[in-house]
Amino acid sequence: MYPVGIPSSVEAFLSTGIAGQLLIAFILLFFILSLCSCLMDEQYQDPAMPVPLPEHSLFTILPFFHQRFDFLNWGFRATGQPIFQFRLFRNTVIAVSGEASRRTFLTSKGLDLNEGFKYLSGSIPVVPGVTSNITSRHVSIVRKRLAVAQREERLQALIPELLLDCQRVMESWGVSGSCDPFKNIYELLFQISVRSLTCSEIADDSAVVARLQKLYDTLDRWNTPAAVLFPWLPSPGAVFKLLATKQIYGVVCGAINARQQSGISRNDMLQILLDHEDEHLVVVGFIMGLLVAGARATGATASWMITFLGCHSDWKVKAAAEIQSLISTHSSSSSTPSSTSHLQNLSERLSTIPVCAWESSTPILDAIIRETLRLAEPHTAMRRNLGPEVQFGDKVVPTGAFVLYQFSDVHLDERIYPNPWEFDPGRSTDSKVPFSWIGWGAGKTVCLGQRLAKLELKLIAAMFLLGMDFDIVDRSGKHMATPPRPNWNDTLLCQPQNGSFKLRFQQTPSPRLDGVI
Ligand code: HEM
Structure with missing residues (x-):
């Protein structure tokens, strides 16, 4: 008989070495993240919204943080559009370019700098509770x-x-x-x-x-x-x-x-x-x-x-x-x-x-x-x-x-x-x-x-x-x-x-x- 059920799985997991546990944890995390982002990617397809990137949203995270200039330029080229969207997990992010968009970006009342930086930049030091x-x-x-x-x-x-x-x-x-x-x-x-x-x-x-x-x-x-x-x-x-x-x-x-x-x-x-x-x-x-x-x-x-x-x-x-x-x-x-x-x-x-x-x-x-x-x-x-x-x-x-x-x-x-x-x-x-x-x-x-x-x-x-x-x-x-x-x-x-x-x-x-x- 094969061991089944959560307790047996936990036991099997614990009996694996640390390297095995890390590998399993990584695969599980990757699976959960992929599932979440697949579900979120489905919400993309509204023609009034900017076109999404051809890449799966999981692959946009590292380039956004580490190669931002190349990544954004690539996005405009890959979509062939002056405006496109991608996901950073639960967040919809829209990159804009061109003269008209620049004007709208810089002058629209509802676009808030502090909220933008707070969530996407992480560069402002925050002491919890203070x-x-x-x-x-x-x-x-x-x-x-x-x-x-x-x-x-x-x-x-x-x-x-x-x-x-x-x-x-x-x-x-x-x-x-x-x-x-x-x-x-x-x-x-x-x-x-x-x-x-x-x-x-x-x-x-x-x-x-x-x-x-x-x-x-x-x-x-x-x-x-x-x-x-x-x-x-x-x-x-x-x-x-x-x-x-x-x-x-x-x-x-x-x-x-x-x-x-x-x-x-x-x-x-x-x-x-x-x-x-x-x-x-x-x-x-x-x-x-x-x-x-x-x-x-x-x-x-x-x-x-x-x-x-x-x-x-x-x-x-x-x-x-x-x-x-x-x-x-x-x-x-x-x-x-x-x-x-x-x-x-x-x-x-x-x-x-x-x-x-x-x-x-x-x-x-x-x-x-x-x-x-x-x-x-x-x-x-x-x-x-x-x-x-x-x-x-x-x-x-x-x-x-x-x-x-x-x-x-x-x-x-x-x-x-x-x-x-x-x-x-x-x-x-x-x-x-x-x-x-x-x-x-x-x-x-x-x-x-x-x-x-x-x-x-x-x-x-x-x-x-x-x-x-x-x-x-x-x-x-x-x-x-x-x-x-x-x-x-x-x-x-x-x-x-x-x-x-x-x-x-x-x-x-x-x-x-x-x-x-
Ligand atoms: C060469 C140095 C600096 C450059 C190039 C620079 C550039 C900028 C730019 C481009 C923005 C607008 C950001 C955006 O629209 O996203 C900005 C905003 C701001 N900068 Fe600077 N900055 C410099 C130095 C400073 C210094 C020394 C201070 C304070 C001591 C400062 C305080 C601020 C503040 C508080 C804002 C936000 C304004 C607002 O909330 O409306 N900056 N800066």
Whole structure:
């Protein structure tokens, strides 16, 4: 007689070795998932809805997370349509492209950014029972405080501190050498983001900053499909993310408590939040959430901006001249250098330039930032349709569905940007195509931190351009006149896969400021 029934099956399962148990568990899981997604695939066939992908929905999950740029482009090619749908388990996801869809995507009232990111990105750190309780009222207070953080007087006070951070971090690299821009410049941006968005207790302690960066990196590394799609499942990704988030929360709460207990008032972001008597949830949400938004995007952009400049000496020269002219106009040439350190003298001179000059008298830097964002901002905008149905051409996006728009659709469109992979800040910016440049977002959603981000990028550019000789070299140390191609499949940094280039630098003893200082 064959053993039948659940108890016998369990017994048989337990008597198999661990390898056998894992194999059986995997086959069972695969079977259940296939069954579920087959049942869900059946609901697809409504002609008013966007056409589904030819692939089975189970095979879309990994490419969506790991090869998003290739996957979405493949989807448009495979369906032959400018709009298509696929499944991420229970979620219907619709990818759109083209001018008309871009306009609808960016302007439709019901398409919600926060809901889109919450479910499909998984990049926002959530402490269960704490930051999971953040409501739209808290979010709107966080936005108001971010506006306060970017008032002119606040930014002016921040400039010397950010420049000092730049000087300190750049000096720690040594007088000359070569480094990975996606490591070193990213670290530098993390430091100045911590300075801008948290408090001096954290920003002054380089060990704590390094620990925080490591914890945020852990969140990124473990942002696996299972952790994003089934956050309630104790997958390794979800567990590591939870542990890292709790530690970040611990660091932030530690700093808040220390400030409150000390009774000492300081001139930083935490103080602004405490002086507004914001609830704990707002203070924590501001710091934890905006560090993600701020440090990642600004770090990636700065790494690419310096990489592009390192290959384009013509733009390097133009930008350096622009900053030299700012110094000559706004900084007294009679002041004697206070230090033998060139980077310190430079940071002191740059500190005297007013915010308004950085904002309105730097067209070359503006063009360089704009072109960097066009070419190397691997953003896929995500929304959830909170209702009612939205019409994209002759197709309907139902309430509850997720919608994606990848920025490459417009930023790498050769009809708008001839030779789109070429870095050319001199490109014409007067395209008649609506929303033809969306580097800071557009329509209903624009970046609320762009004033701070632009200032940070300009300060870093100035420290590099006047403080260092730098260029980009290949593995054999040869100067690269053509920049590496951004890898849009890397959704965080756009970093090319093989790390085949380096930033070569040498601090200038002082010649860049000859005649100025
Ligand atoms: C170079 C750096 C940055 C870039 C390229 C950038 C880009 C963007 C883009 C494209 C969006 C719109 C996203 C979408 O439509 O899906 C956005 C939104 C946002 N950004 Fe930035 N960002 C940068 C830095 C920052 C910084 C430093 C902060 C805060 C300190 C920040 C805070 C935000 C916030 C809060 C939103 C959401 C706006 C809303 O909810 O309406 N960003 N950013």
